[in-house]
Amino acid sequence: MNFHLRLWRQKSADTPGRFEGIEATNITPDCSFLEMLDIVNNRLITDGKEPIAFESDCREGICGTCSLVINGVPQGPGRGAACQVYMRKFKDGETIFVEPFRAGSFPILKDLVVNRSAYERIMRAGGFISEHTGGAPDASAILIPKPVADKAMDAAACIGCGACAAACPNSSAMLFVGAKVTHLNLLPQGQPEAKKRARAMVRAMDEEGFGNCSNYYACEAVCPASVSASVIAKLNRDYIKGEVSEAVGAID
Helix, strand or coil, rough: CCCEEEEEECCCCCCCEEEEEEEEEECCCCCCCHHHHHHHHHHHHHCCCCCCCCCCCCCCCCCCCCCEEEEEEEECCCCHHHHEEEEEHCCCCCEEEEHHHHHCCCEEEEEEEECCHHHHHHHHCCCCCCCCCCCCCCCCCCCCHHHHHHHHHHCCCCCCHHHHHHHHHCEEHHHHHHHHHHHHHHHHHHHHHHHHHHHHHHHHHCCCCCCCCCCCCCCHCCCCCCCCCCHHHHHHHHHHHHHHHCCCCCCC
């Protein structure tokens, strides 16, 4: 298979970027998108040209570092991370546009690499649980209804890739923050800090410059972990509880 790539090239955050045309020839249909970029890079290096900078790690749809926008869709076509996109999803001879995430809070470092450390700072704002964990408890030591456990696990599936913010017209990170707050606040171990956690993480999100949710549901549509937008409702409820508790002096 042969493809006409229109790749975003940008040397640094301080220099202007542009789309550059690059040919990807003799690519097997079962090749993943990142493997295709590897092949293109090997050919560029052989020709004495600058390879394309892009980020990846696990290549199994777990780590979320492959933050690419493919043909205008964060993480590309289908449900999954960009590393799980295979070239058989495209037509032979197709022109494919590849660019970095477009969100003000994810500054471009080089080519297709963006700085997503804003998500890490939001996570740090949420803190840790104070509940003593110790060794592995018996399965029946803490009774958790299965529907609650299922919702917590569904929220915990978030890999923090940033596709939600990149897809949102407001560059909102509320699906990410909602997932992180929900998976802790639903469980008994996360209850002591539940209100404080939601309040701190939303404030950190605002400080990082992310927008607010306007119910476009674009975040849910591109989430590779299929996290439901219902976590945003849970986040809003816990945040309001935290704000009220702070106002009356119930929490620090």
